[in-house]
Each structure stands twice: as C-alpha cells, then as structure tokens.
Amino acid sequence: MAGDxxxxxEATRFAPSPTxxxxxxxxxxxxTAAAHGRFHLRxxxxxxxxxxxxxxxxxxxxxxxxxxxxxxxxxxxxxRLPAYQAALARLAxxxxxxxxxxxxxxxxxxxxxxxxxxxxxxxxxxxxxCRHRRHEEAEPDDVIRLDTARAFAAxxxxxxxxxxxxxxxxxxxxxSADEFAQGIGDxxxxxxxxxxxxxxxxxVDDAAQGITxxxxxxxxxxxxxxxxxxxxxxxxxxxxYLHHRLIRNEAGKRLAKRDDARAIRHYRExxxxxxxxxxxxxx
Numbered sequence: 485m486a487g488d489x490x491x492x493x494e495a496t497r498f499a500p501s502p503t504x505x506x507x508x509x510x511x512x513x514x515x516t517a518a519a520h521g522r523f524h525l526r527x528x529x530x531x532x533x534x535x536x537x538x539x540x541x542x543x544x545x546x547x548x549x550x551x552x553x554x555x556x557x558x559x560x561x562x563x564r565l566p567a568y569q570a571a572l573a574r575l576a577x578x579x580x581x582x583x584x585x586x587x588x589x590x591x592x593x594x595x596x597x598x599x600x601x602x603x604x605x606x607x608x609x610x611x612x613x614c615r616h617r618r619h620e621e622a623e624p625d626d627v628i629r630l631d632t633a634r635a636f637a638a639x640x641x642x643x644x645x646x647x648x649x650x651x652x653x654x655x656x657x658x659x660s661a662d663e664f665a666q667g668i669g670d671x672x673x674x675x676x677x678x679x680x681x682x683x684x685x686x687x688v689d690d691a692a693q694g695i696t697x698x699x700x701x702x703x704x705x706x707x708x709x710x711x712x713x714x715x716x717x718x719x720x721x722x723x724x725y726l727h728h729r730l731i732r733n734e735a736g737k738r739l740a741k742r743d744d745a746r747a748i749r750h751y752r753e754x755x756x757x758x759x760x761x762x763x764x765x766x767x
Contacts, residue, residue: 493521493522494520494521494522494696494697494724495521495522495524495693495694495695495696495697496517496518496520496521496522496523496524496695496696496697496698496699497517497523497524497525497526497690497693497695497698498510498513498514498517498518498523498524498525498526498547499525499526499527499528499686499689500527500528500543501527501528501529501531501534501535502527502529502535502536502537502539502540502542502543503531503534503535503536503539504539505539505542505546505747505748505749505750506542506543506546506547506747506748506749507731507746507747507748508731508746508748508751508761508764508765509701509730509731509765510546510748511546511550511748511761511765512728512731512765512766512767513699513700513701513728514547514550514552515550515552515762515765515767516699516726516728517697517699518552520697520699520726521696521697522555523552523553523554524554524555524559524693524695525543525547525552525554525558525559526558526559526560526561526689526693527540527543527558527559527560527561528561528682528685528686529560529561529562530561530562530678530679530680530682530685531678532562532677532678533677535562542749545749546748546749546752549748549752549758550748550758550761551758559689559692559693561680561685561689564685564688564689564692565679565680567688567689567692568674568679568680568684568685568688569679569680571680571684571687571688571718572628572673572674572680572684574718575630575673575717575718576619577634577638578630578631578634578635578638578717579619579628579629579630579631579673580614580615580616580617580618580619580628580629580631581614581617581618581619581621581622581623581626581627581628581629582610582613582614582617582626582627582628582629582670582672583614583617583623583625583626584610584613584614586607586608588613589608589610589611589613590608592611592613593608593609593611602666602667604667604668604669604706605668605704605706605707605709605710606668606669606671606672606683606707606710609666609667609668609669610629610669610670610671612670614629615629615631615670625676626676627672627674627675627676627681628672628673628674629670629671629672629673630670630671630673630714631670632661632664632665632668632669632670632671633661633665635713635717636661636664636713638717639713639716639717641661641716642660642661643658643659643660643661644658644659644661644664644709644712644713644716645657645658645659645712646708646709646712646722646725647724647725648705648708648725648726648727649697649724649725649726650726650727650728651702651705651727657705657708657709659709664709664713667706668706668709668710671683671710683707683710683711683714684714686711687711687714687715687718687720688718688720690720690723691715691718691720691721695723696723696724697723697724697725697726698723698724698725698726699725699726699727699728700725700726700727700728701727701728701729701730702727702728702729702730703730704727705727708725708727731765733746748761751764
C-alpha cells in the first residue's frame with residue numbers, strides 16, 4: 485500500500501483554479517509538490533462561470549517567479565470533458581440523477597432534528613431523496629450522484645483505506661462503508677453546467693498525468709477516501725498522498741483567495757523576493 489516515506493523522483497502536481505490570485509498557501513502547496521519530484525501544473529477550470537483568463541495568466545507568472553517550471557502543454561479540465569463523460573458512463577450502474585437543491589437538502593436534514601446539520605467533504609450529507617430515480621428520468625438541471633452503498637457492494641469491500649506520508653506515516657487510514665455513508669454520503673460526480681465534479685475530474689486527471697504523489701492541504705484529507713473509492717471503481721492506480729499543513733493568518737484561519745492582501749502578486753509588487761516568500765511560509 486502507498487504510504488512509504490516519499491523520495492525525490494515522484495510525479496507531483498499543483499492544480500489551481502483560475503478564480504482568483506494565488507496566495508501564500510498556494511505558494512506553500514506548489515513548492516511542496518516541486519520539492520518531491522517532477523512537477524506538473526494542471527489548470528482546474530471546469531467552473532467556466534467563475535474562471536477568468538487573467539487569473540490563469542497570473543498563475544503562470546507567479547509560479548515562474550517562484551522558480552518553478554513544468555511540462556508543456558498544460559493540462560486543462562475544460563479540454564477533458566470527453567474523458568469525464570467516459571468515466572461517468574462507466575459508473576452509470578452505480579449512479580443516479582438528483583434534482584435536489586441545497587435548500588431541499590437542508591430542509592430534509594433539518595425537518596426532524598435541531599442543531600448543526602451533518603456535513604462532510606462534499607458538503608451536507610445527502611439524505612438519499614433521489615436515490616430511487618433512474619437515468620431515464622434525468623432532467624437537464626440534475627446532478628449525478630454516486631450511490632455509495634452500491635459502490636461498496638460492487639467492489640465487494642466493506643472499507644476504504646489509504647496511507648499518508650505526513651499524517652501517521654506507515655499506518656492505514658480506514659473508513660468503513662457505514663462510516664463513509666454517514667460521514668460523506670452519496671457524492672456528486674457531475675455538477676450542473678460543468679459535466680463533472682471536482683472529485684471525478686481530479687481522479688481521472690491524476691491518472692492521465694501519471695501522478696504518483698498527490699501533495700495537498702490537510703483540509704482535503706477526508707476527500708481522499710472519495711478519490712480512492714473512485715480509483716477502485718474505475719480501475720485507476722492510487723497515487724501516494726501527502727496532506728501538508730495549512731498556511732493561516734494571524735487569527736488562525738486558513739487563507740482563501742479572497743485574502744488578497746496575502747496574494748503572491750501583491751508581495752511581488754511590494755518588492756519581495758522568492759526567498760522572502762519561502763521564509764514567510766516556513767520553507
């Protein structure tokens with residue numbers, strides 16, 4: 485099983501979305517990936533409503549300024565819809581169309597109970613309202629969800645596991661089928677207007693690029709169970725994983741793209757050097 489100490493020579497990647505300027509957290513993630521092997525860049529631009537060409541140009545400029553380079557041409561999600569559709573077609577027996585909006589899910593979850601609603605790496609835990617629907621009943625605005633119970637049954641397994649090179653290296657991180665259903669639920673594989681979800685696209689793209697080590701923040705740790713399950717269902721290799729620490733602000737909150745004051749571009753314009761950025765993020 486993956487999870488042995490990582491060594492230089494892995495195929496790694498950094499996969500930002502061009503929906504804002506890269507910040508210090510992105511610098512840490514990109515440099516961490518590059519430190520472990522052959523660095524690949526991927527542009528996750530499947531959300532065409534939010535992605536902007538000038539943000540994509542800024543990604544290239546900021547990463548090059550940090551001293552990184554990558555193979556050409558750069559992979560873009562917007563060019564890979566046929567690959568995602570092929571994966572969806574293969575998973576069709578284990579999926580179903582869902583017409584529920586967030587308000588519907590929230591109402592269904594809150595009806596008999598009080599307090600915080602159950603949420604996981606894919607948002608609110610879907611209660612299965614549309615699980616009975618067939619693909620012949622699909623409507624244009626439906627999303628496509630994975631039937632978690634059928635997925636585990638198809639694989640004839642009762643748990644999913646992976647190892648992490650940064651968190652308890654050498655030990656399996658395990659989630660049973662019941663824990664997956666309760667803590668993650670029936671995840672979305674195709675979103676409205678996009679053709680795929682992050683979870684499906686990242687699995688298909690990592691395999692296509694031959695990625696052997698995925699380095700990303702701890703905030704995506706639980707999503708890895710989803711990705712390993714999809715890899716098993718699609719007969720794709722499972723790369724090794726390294727979930728690194730997050731870069732946080734003075735209040736302890738992790739950085740987001742709306743934190744423009746910490747954008748790499750602003751530090752560059754203020755006269756900072758790549759070495760300054762490395763010191764700021766603890767490298």
